Amino acid sequence: MRPIIIYYSYGGNTKRIAEDIHEKKGYDITEIKPVVPYTSDYQKLVDLEESKMSQEELVEIEPINIDLSNYDTIILGTPVWWYTMTPPIRTFLKKYDLSGKKIVPFATNGGWLGTTFDDIKKYTPNSEVEKPISIKFNENTLVTNTEEINKWTNEIEL
Ligand SMILES: Cc1cc2nc3c(=O)[nH]c(=O)nc-3n(C[C@H](O)[C@H](O)[C@H](O)COP(=O)(O)O)c2cc1C
Numbered sequence: 001m002r003p004i005i006i007y008y009s010y011g012g013n014t015k016r017i018a019e020d021i022h023e024k025k026g027y028d029i030t031e032i033k034p035v036v037p038y039t040s041d042y043q044k045l046v047d048l049e050e051s052k053m054s055q056e057e058l059v060e061i062e063p064i065n066i067d068l069s070n071y072d073t074i075i076l077g078t079p080v081w082w083y084t085m086t087p088p089i090r091t092f093l094k095k096y097d098l099s100g101k102k103i104v105p106f107a108t109n110g111g112w113l114g115t116t117f118d119d120i121k122k123y124t125p126n127s128e129v130e131k132p133i134s135i136k137f138n139e140n141t142l143v144t145n146t147e148e149i150n151k152w153t154n155e156i157e158l
Contacts, residue, residue, distance in 0.1 A: 001072055001073055001157060002070060002071050002072055002073065003025075003027045003028075003071060003072075003073035003074070003075055003104075003156065003157075004027060004028045004029070004030065004066065004068075004071040004073070004074060004075070005018050005021055005022055005027050005028070005029040005030070005074075005075045005077065006029075006030050006031075006032060006064070006074055006075070006076055006077070006092065007029075007030075007031060007032065007076070007077030007078065007089075008031070008032040008033075008034075008077070008078055008079070008086050008088040008089050008092075009031070009077070009079065010038060010045070010079055010086070011042075011079070011140070012140065013079065013108040013135075013137045013140060013142075014077045014078060014079050014106075014108045015031070016142075017077060017106060017108060017135055017149070018031075018075075018077045020149075020153075021075060021153055024150075024153055025153065025156075027075065028066070028071075030064055030065075030066055032061055032062075032064070032088045032089060032091075032092050033061060033062045033088070034059045034060065034061055034062075034087075034088050035059075035060040035061065035062060036059070036060065049081050049082055050082055052087075053081075053082035053083070053084075056090065057087045057090070058087060058090060058091045058094060059087045059088055059091055060091075061088050061091050061092060061095070064092075064096075068096060068097075068098070068101075071101070072100075072101055072102060073101065073102040073103075073104060073156070074098065074101055074102070074103050074104070075104045075105075075106070075156065076089065076103050076104065076105045076106070076120070077105075077106050077107075077108070078105070078106075078107055078108075078116070078120075079107070079108050079109065080107050080108070080109035080110075080112065080113055080114060080116050082114070083112060083113070083114020083115060083116070084114055084115055084116050084119045085107070085116050085119055085120055089120075090119075090123060093120065093123040093124055094123060098124050098126070098127045099126035099127065100126065100127070101127050101128075102127065102128045102130055103120065103124055103127045103128065103129045103130070104129075104130055104131050104132070104156050105117060105120050105129060105132045105133075106132070106133045106134075106135055106152075107132070107133075107134055107135065108135045108136075108137055109134060109135070109136060109137070110136065110137060110138065110139075111136055111143075113134045116134075117129065117132040120132075131152065131155060131156065133148075133149070133152045135149060
C-alpha cells in the first residue's frame with residue numbers, strides 16, 4: 001500500500017494535521033491550492049461561502065505535480081465550510097480520476113461536520129471511502145484528543 005496525503009487548508013489547522021501525519025508516517029504530501037487565493041478577511045470569506053453553500057461550488061486549482069497512479073490510498077484533508085468539504089477539495093475530487101483507490105478523509109471543523117463525509121463519498125463513487133475522522137478545533141486550538149488522532153493515523157495502514 002502506498003498512501004499520499006492530499007489536503008487544502010485556509011487557516012492552517014488542516015495543514016497542521018496533514019504535516020503531523022507526514023512526519024509520523026513519512027507518506028508523501030501535497031497541498032491543493034486555488035489559482036485565485038481566497039480573501040484574507042475571515043468574516044468576508046464566511047459570508048461569501050454561506051451565499052454559495054448550496055451550489056456545490058468549484059474553483060480553479062493549481063495542477064498537482066504528482067502521478068496519482070503511484071498511490072493506492074489518499075489521505076484527504078479538508079476544513080469544513082458550511083457543513084461540507086471546501087470547494088478546492090470538491091474540485092480535486094471532480095477533476096482527478098480516483099477510481100479503485102481508497103480514500104481516508106479527515107475534516108477539521110469547529111463542531112459542525114454536516115454532510116462532509118457523505119458528500120466526499122458522493123463525489124468518489126468508484127473509490128472506497130474508509131475510516132473518516134472529524135477533528136475539532138476551537139479557532140486554532142486542537143480540541144480532539146491527540147490520542148484519538150494517533151490511533152486513527154496508526155490504523156490507516158491496517
Ligand atoms: C467559510 C467557512 C465556513 C465554515 N463552516 C464551518 C461549518 O460549517 N462547520 C464547522 O464546524 N466549522 C466551520 N468553519 C470552521 C472551520 O471548519 C475550522 O476552523 C477548520 O479547522 C479550518 O481549517 P483550516 O485552518 O485548515 O482552514 C468554517 C470556516 C470558514 C472559513
